[in-house]
Amino acid sequence: MNYNVTKKGYYGTFGGAYIPEMLYPNVENLRQNYLKVMAEPDFKAEFDQLLKDYVGRPSPLYFAKRLSEKYNTKVYLKREDLNHTGAHKVNNTIGQILMAKKLGKKRIIAETGAGQHGVATATVCALMGMDCVVYMGEIDIARQAPNVARMKMLGAEVRPALSGSKTLKDATNEAIRDWINNPVDTHYIIGSAIGPHPYPDMVTRFQSVISEEIKWQLKEKEGRENPDYVVACIGGGSNAAGTYYHFLHEEEVGIIAVEAAGKGINSGESAATSALGKEGVIHGCKTLLMQTNDGQITEPYSISAGLDYPGVGPLHAHLYKTGRGEFYSATDDEAMQSGLELTKLEGIIPAIESSHALAIFKHKTFKPDDVVVLSLSGRGDKDLDNYIKYFNL
Amino acid sequence: MNRINKKMQEDKKLLSLYFTAGYPELNNTVKIIEDLEANGVDMIEIGLPFSDPLADGPTIQNSSTIALKNGMTTNLLFKQLKDIRKTVSIPLIVMGYFNPMLQYGVEDFCKKCSEIGIDGLIMPDLPLAVYQDEYEAIFKKYNLKNIFLITPQTSNERIKQIDEASDAFIYMVSSASVTGSKSGFGDEQTAYFKRIASMQLKNPQIVGFGINNNETFTQATEDAKGAIIGSAFIKHLTENGVDTIKEFVQEIR
Numbered sequence: 001m002n003y004n005v006t007k008k009g010y011y012g013t014f015g016g017a018y019i020p021e022m023l024y025p026n027v028e029n030l031r032q033n034y035l036k037v038m039a040e041p042d043f044k045a046e047f048d049q050l051l052k053d054y055v056g057r058p059s060p061l062y063f064a065k066r067l068s069e070k071y072n073t074k075v076y077l078k079r080e081d082l083n084h085t086g087a088h089k090v091n092n093t094i095g096q097i098l099m100a101k102k103l104g105k106k107r108i109i110a111e112t113g114a115g116q117h118g119v120a121t122a123t124v125c126a127l128m129g130m131d132c133v134v135y136m137g138e139i140d141i142a143r144q145a146p147n148v149a150r151m152k153m154l155g156a157e158v159r160p161a162l163s164g165s166k167t168l169k170d171a172t173n174e175a176i177r178d179w180i181n182n183p184v185d186t187h188y189i190i191g192s193a194i195g196p197h198p199y200p201d202m203v204t205r206f207q208s209v210i211s212e213e214i215k216w217q218l219k220e221k222e223g224r225e226n227p228d229y230v231v232a233c234i235g236g237g238s239n240a241a242g243t244y245y246h247f248l249h250e251e252e253v254g255i256i257a258v259e260a261a262g263k264g265i266n267s268g269e270s271a272a273t274s275a276l277g278k279e280g281v282i283h284g285c286k287t288l289l290m291q292t293n294d295g296q297i298t299e300p301y302s303i304s305a306g307l308d309y310p311g312v313g314p315l316h317a318h319l320y321k322t323g324r325g326e327f328y329s330a331t332d333d334e335a336m337q338s339g340l341e342l343t344k345l346e347g348i349i350p351a352i353e354s355s356h357a358l359a360i361f362k363h364k365t366f367k368p369d370d371v372v373v374l375s376l377s378g379r380g381d382k383d384l385d386n387y388i389k390y391f392n393l
Numbered sequence: 394m395n396r397i398n399k400k401m402q403e404d405k406k407l408l409s410l411y412f413t414a415g416y417p418e419l420n421n422t423v424k425i426i427e428d429l430e431a432n433g434v435d436m437i438e439i440g441l442p443f444s445d446p447l448a449d450g451p452t453i454q455n456s457s458t459i460a461l462k463n464g465m466t467t468n469l470l471f472k473q474l475k476d477i478r479k480t481v482s483i484p485l486i487v488m489g490y491f492n493p494m495l496q497y498g499v500e501d502f503c504k505k506c507s508e509i510g511i512d513g514l515i516m517p518d519l520p521l522a523v524y525q526d527e528y529e530a531i532f533k534k535y536n537l538k539n540i541f542l543i544t545p546q547t548s549n550e551r552i553k554q555i556d557e558a559s560d561a562f563i564y565m566v567s568s569a570s571v572t573g574s575k576s577g578f579g580d581e582q583t584a585y586f587k588r589i590a591s592m593q594l595k596n597p598q599i600v601g602f603g604i605n606n607n608e609t610f611t612q613a614t615e616d617a618k619g620a621i622i623g624s625a626f627i628k629h630l631t632e633n634g635v636d637t638i639k640e641f642v643q644e645i646r
Contacts, residue, residue, distance in 0.1 A: 008522075018491060020448040020517040021542040024551070163454050171447065176447045183546050183569045232412065281492045281518065282445070294466045295496030296444040 001322055003248040003315070006094030009197025012321060014288075014314035017196035022180040026188075027284075029103065031198045037102045038095075038205065050094050051209060052117060054127070055072050055084045057091075059210075061217035061373070066345040075368035076227070077348070077376045080239065087351060088239040089120035093189055095206030097124040102185035107131040107186045113140055113168035113176040113235075115147025116351075117191030122156035132156040132315055133204025135174040137167035140305060147382060165299045167392025168309055172283050183226040193313035198239075211364060214373055221273030222371055229254040229366070233272070233357040235307035237316045239377035244319075255319060255327065256364070258356045259312075260302035260328035271300035272329040273312040274320045280311065288317040296388055303332040303386065304352040306378075307319045330359030336390050338362065339380065345374030351378030352386060396484040396512045397538050397561040400435060401597045405618025406561055408437040408610065408645060409599060410626050411488060412472070413456040415465025416442070417498050421635050422473045423480075428638040433646065435541035438621065441489030448517045448597025450573035452624040456631075467497050471505050478510035486540065488515040499528055503535040513538035513561055521558060529558075540564050545585045549592065556594040563596045565589060565617060566605040575603045578612050610645050614634060 009015050009031070017028055037043055051057040060079045068075045076263075080088040085113060093110075100108060108125050110132070112118030118134040125132035134151055138160040141148055151158050164170040179188045193200045215225040230247055232240035236255045247253040262270035270276060272273065277288035289311035300310045303381045312320075319325030330338070339355030342348055350358065354377045366372055387393065400407065410429055414422045429437055431580035442457035442465050449457070470487075478487070486505060494502045494516060507513065514537055515633050519528070524539055543552050545568060555563060567582055568575055569598070578586075582603075589598060597618035605614050605625035613620040622645065629641045 016523060017520060018523065019520060020447060021520075021547065022569065022571075024520070024545050025544075025546045025548070118500045163451070164444065164458070173445055173447045177571045179449070180448060181570050181574065183544075278496075280495060283492075284518070285445070291492070291496070293491035293496065294468075297492070298460060 001324065003318065005197065005201040006322070009276045013279070014286050015200060015319040016286050017284060018184070018286060019284045020091060020180070022183065023196070024175070024248055026179065026183060033103065034099065034198050034202050037099055043102065045096060046065070047095055047098055051091065051260035055090055055094065057209065058213045058217065059083060061214060061221065062313070063221065065348050067342065069365065070345060071361045072243060074367050074371045076218070076371065076373045077226035077241065078210060078373060081348070081350065081354065081376050081379035082208065085120050085123050086381060087116045088210065089117045089191060090123065091209055092191065092206040092238060092243065093120040093124045094202050096189040097128050097130065101128065103187060105185060105187035108189055109135070109175050109178050110189045110191060111132045111135050111168065111171040111188055112191065113137070113171065113308055115140070115144040115151065115384065116306060116382065118156070119147050119150045119154070120190070121189050122151040122154035126154045133178065134158050135161050135178065136169040137161045137165070137171045139166045140168065140171070144305065158246060163237045168305070169285065169297065176283065188305070189273070192281055192309070193241040193315060194236040194245050194285060194311060200285065200315055204241040204245055204315060205240050207238050208240070208245035208356045210242040210375060211246035212384060213293040218371070218373065226250050226253050227371040227373040229256055229370065229372045230373060230375070231256040231258065231360050233258050233307060233353050233356050233377060234312060234316055234355065235260070235309045236311070239334050239375055241313060241315055243375040255324060256360060257316060257327045258360055259327065259329040260265065260304055260307035260335070260356055262301040262303070263329045263378055264331055265329060269301035271302040271307050271309065272311065274327045277312065280326060285314050285315045287321065288310050304335065304356060307352070307356060328360060328363045330356045330363070334359040334362055336387070339387070340391065348390070349380035350375070350376055351380050352383045353377055395536055395538055395561070396434070396507035400484050400499060406614040407435040407599065409438060409501060409619055409621040410539045411621060411624060412423040412630065413440040413442050413453060414458050414470050415460030415463045416456040416627070417459070417630055417635065418463060418607050419463040422470065422472070423477060426481055426485070429642070430481050432639050432642040434483065434642055436486065436641060437468070437486045438486045438488040438623070440554060441467060441487055441493060443490040443493060443608055443614055448571055450624060452573040452627050456627045467493050471509060484512045485510065485512040486515055487511050491516045491519040497604065500531050503531050506537055507535035511537065513540055515540045517520050517542060521555060525558060537629065542566050545569060545581070552589070552592065552594070556596055559596045561596065562618065563594065563598045563630060564621070565598045565600045567613065568600040570594060570602060570629065572602055577609060586613070586616045606646055
């Protein structure tokens with residue numbers, strides 16, 4: 001089975017570029033050039049150097065001793081939470097801003113939900129001195145005020161998405177509309193492994209540094225490159241894609257995805273796309289998405305703004321459909337308890353997104369000698385308000 | 394012969410209007426179509442509303458949201474249009490986004506359109522390559538014309554491909570924008586209109602986006618075969634209601 005993208009931009013039956021003609025010149029230009037640019041020695045050198053000196057990579061692979069004892073298995077945490085700006089998102093924005101420069105673009109647009117991708121984009125725009133507009137749902141602007149302030153400090157303009165549900169899905173629509181209106185000088189930095197081809201593949205490749213490092217780090221610690229399992233949370237799925245990438249074709253490595261079940265899969269307030277979604281087209285790609293029988297896209301719900309997306313990246317839809325990935329979902333409650341548990345056991349406050357991945361231990365029992373690598377995609381600073389409210393701290 | 398092809402042969406500049414089915418009221422569909430024909434409109438795009446219309450500006454987004462809230466569905470639209478060919482003879486095109494069509498079933502959707510007497514489809518997010526690989530045979534089987542868009546940024550080479558793949562007209566987007574965002578045409582548009590005219594394409598071109606009055610209609614159709622008005626018509630319906638279609642059309646012509 002092949003898990004890489006095909007020449008036409010598909011993972012099995014998922015992917016493609018379902019875009020209006022207005023976007024075709026930009027997306028086609030990117031499609032024709034992204035692999036070539038990424039292979040250029042000066043591009044690679046600059047990307048690697050920024051990841052090292054600016055982001056702080058490699059991020060540690062940390063053996064979580066007390067968590068391992070509690071669940072009677074060997075758990076390693078891939079510490080993406082220690083990256084500059086506090087999450088894995090910056091791996092991709094560094095790559096894409098360098099790509100935008102190579103393509104001669106002067107202006108950057110992005111969408112954001114919780115604000116993490118917006119902050120990561122505003123950060124690299126400040127670094128490169130480029131204009132930056134971030135679209136964010138009006139509701140998210142209100143509930144993620146610190147990140148809005150960060151983006152403003154970094155010089156970005158934050159534009160509210162006023163349409164639809166006024167959250168991530170609508171911010172993405174607005175960013176796409178901006179790109180239609182500004183087809184010449186603008187590059188759209190998509191934050192997740194979604195969108196029209198080549199975005200899912202490009203974002204996955206920029207994030208694949210995560211699994212590349214896991215391989216050599218695990219070799220140092222365990223004497224082998226391949227763990228028994230890699231675990232990640234999935235909204236659109238960029239951190240998961242990067243965590244899985246170099247293990248996709250290593251059949252002995254189990255791939256585990258944890259989605260956000262919200263208040264329960266059948267509660268009507270959930271974001272568990274693999275369980276609730278059907279094949280359809282959203283934001284330029286064919287994938288699994290939550291929708292009505294009539295093909296109208298429905299609103300997801302999760303306590304975690306980063307997992308609050310009605311679709312899932314086409315790679316993940318393919319992993320689900322082929323059975324290559326094991327898909328689980330964690331409720332708000334399970335995630336919050338798992339986040340608190342990690343804090344108490346290891347002294348690490350995780351982002352609520354990552355807390356969903358940690359909830360895997362409530363759903364699956366691993367063997368004592370299993371090596372489980374879990375991607376800790378972000379830190380919990382941005383979620384303190386949520387933790388305070390939830391636990392009455 | 395398909396009604397669109399026949400209409401393109403008429404010796405006049407064509408006026409085509411877009412409206413969102415289910416807006417302002419759920420059951421306005423048939424009345425709007427009949428009134429448009431009665432007032433001399435040449436062709437109609439019936440908008441099937443979608444929750445996430447990413448090529449549309451606020452006016453059509455808003456009409457789509459309200460239409461869906463009113464209860465519009467693919468099935469209901471087909472039901473409303475069931476007897477439309479008893480009263481209306483101008484070309485009718487269904488315009489929407491691909492996902493609702495995909496969920497209905499592409500073949501079932503085409504079959505239903507053909508039974509009703511729909512002449513063509515505009516699905517902006519169904520790209521040329523996917524159409525040709527997967528769906529062209531189905532469209533042809535039901536004698537439905539697929540209308541493609543071109544923009545000022547579309548390369549000549551691709552315009553030729555689109556011309557080759559088309560058999561009705563080419564929807565010429567006047568400027569780089571979503572619907573309803575710009576009005577009036579500058580030198581850049583005029584140059585683009587001339588450039589396309591000079592390409593001597595086999596399909597006539599109908600200009601859309603940015604047309605909202607007699608002046609822009611005249612400018613747009615100087616070289617092109619006709620023009621499409623969408624957002625300006627929706628705005629008119631919002632402000633003046635569905636009984637004033639005559640006034641709107643008269644102002645354009």
